[in-house]
Amino acid sequence: MRIGEQVRVVNVEPIVDPVPDGDFPERPAEVRPLVPRPTPRSGRAATPRQQQRIRARARRGVTVP
Amino acid sequence: MTEAAPDYAAPLTGWRLWLLDSDDEGPVLTSPVATSRWPARVATTASCRAGCERPPAWECGCGLYATAHLRRLLTTGVTAGVVLGCAALWGRVVEATEGWRAERGYPLVLFAPTVDHGGRFDVQQAVLWRALVRRPGITPPPDPPDAATLRALAHRYAVPVHAVPTLRRGHAAWMDGPATVVRDEAARGLAARRLGDGHARLRFERAVEDLLAVLDRQRPPDGPPPIIA
Numbered sequence: 510m511r512i513g514e515q516v517r518v519v520n521v522e523p524i525v526d527p528v529p530d531g532d533f534p535e536r537p538a539e540v541r542p543l544v545p546r547p548t549p550r551s552g553r554a555a556t557p558r559q560q561q562r563i564r565a566r567a568r569r570g571v572t573v574p
Numbered sequence: 575m576t577e578a579a580p581d582y583a584a585p586l587t588g589w590r591l592w593l594l595d596s597d598d599e600g601p602v603l604t605s606p607v608a609t610s611r612w613p614a615r616v617a618t619t620a621s622c623r624a625g626c627e628r629p630p631a632w633e634c635g636c637g638l639y640a641t642a643h644l645r646r647l648l649t650t651g652v653t654a655g656v657v658l659g660c661a662a663l664w665g666r667v668v669e670a671t672e673g674w675r676a677e678r679g680y681p682l683v684l685f686a687p688t689v690d691h692g693g694r695f696d697v698q699q700a701v702l703w704r705a706l707v708r709r710p711g712i713t714p715p716p717d718p719p720d721a722a723t724l725r726a727l728a729h730r731y732a733v734p735v736h737a738v739p740t741l742r743r744g745h746a747a748w749m750d751g752p753a754t755v756v757r758d759e760a761a762r763g764l765a766a767r768r769l770g771d772g773h774a775r776l777r778f779e780r781a782v783e784d785l786l787a788v789l790d791r792q793r794p795p796d797g798p799p800p801i802i803a
Contacts, residue, residue, distance in 0.1 A: 510590070510607075510639040511646060512673025518632060519667050521676075522580035525765040527662035528617050528680045529732035 585662035587682065587761040588640025588674055589647055589753065592657045594686065594719055594727070601719070601727040603657060603681065614730045617678045619665075630668045630675035637668060637675030644753045646672055648746035652687055654718035657727075658741065659684040660760050681733050682760045683782060685789075688718045688737040736782065738789050745789070752785040 555563065592603040592612065603612040612618045620629040622636035630637025640661050641647055652658050665677030719727075721737070728735040741749075759781045766774035 510641065510673070512639060512641055512675065513671030515632065516669045516671060519581040519586075519669055520578055521582045521584075521586055521664040521667050523585045523662070523664050523764075524583050525768045526617075527585045527664065527682065527764060528615060529768075 584761055584764065585664040586640075586667060586669075586674055586676070587660055587662055587757045588642055589644055589757065590638075590640040590659060590661050591647055591652065592659065592681075594655055594657050594723075600730050601723050603659075603684075603727075603731070606656075612679075612681070615732060617680050620675075620677050620679075628666060629677060630666065632668060635675075637677065638663065638679040639673065639675055640679070641673035642754075642757075643672065644749050645746040648741055648743055648749075652741040654687050654740070657684050657686045658738075660757050662761070662764070681731060682764070683733055683756065683778075684727065684731070684735045685738045686719055686724055686727070686735060687740045688720075688724070734782070736786060738786065741789070749785070749788060752781070752788050756781045756785050 591606055593606050595602050595604045595611070597611075599614075602614070604610070605612070608621075608623075610618075610621070618638060620637045622629040622631070622634060624634055624636065626634050626636050638661070640663055644658075647658065659681045660683050661679045661681050663674050663676035663679050667677065668675040724735045724737055756778075759778045763771070763774035763778050767778060
């Protein structure tokens, strides 16, 4: 295998061992479920227009969680 | 006198080829040049027949070889019985303009040609084996590895193994871009993947899928070449 001209010698010490320790390809690690990305208005109060709809639904007897 | 401070805290990664052999415990990766096997779940450590104290030595040619670009490997083609892979390299490493010679190594992702082309590439395969295998008594396996063999290989080495069609010399030019992305991501996201970062795992899988898509289409990728950091 030809890898070209030699340039220098480096010392590489990985922080994480590249050798898998008991992992399997279909389950490489204990992966936490991904948290959905927050939208700009997630967790905010309803807008006046939304509050108007909620009140209208309440008057009609529809309960929105 | 203590060891010099490390130059890198993440492994270097490069492309290399193995022969697919087997022993009592199943399929095993062997070096195409030296009579040595790459053990599963243990780092492979380079040794030198010339007697270097700590391979790779600057004056010698010993060490575990890997190239930065696929075009250096696909000079003849890669057929059944040969495994292409991206390997992590660390320890003492001799850096060259287009690759590395390393003290320790372990595969991170493997690609095994499995498609039987009905003898169309027999001539290329013979050329490849003459160029690649320099050990006596090694003959090409008669059949491409089946899905069970690849699964056993993946479980034994605990790395992903992907079946690919025969890789021809002409593929190298347009495989280089997606392959370089796979190589970069294999090293950059290694620590995060091992610590359970799902996003890092998805980034690596997406890079591998892009490379596989190019191989499946058997033609250059659509659109502009990827931006490589």
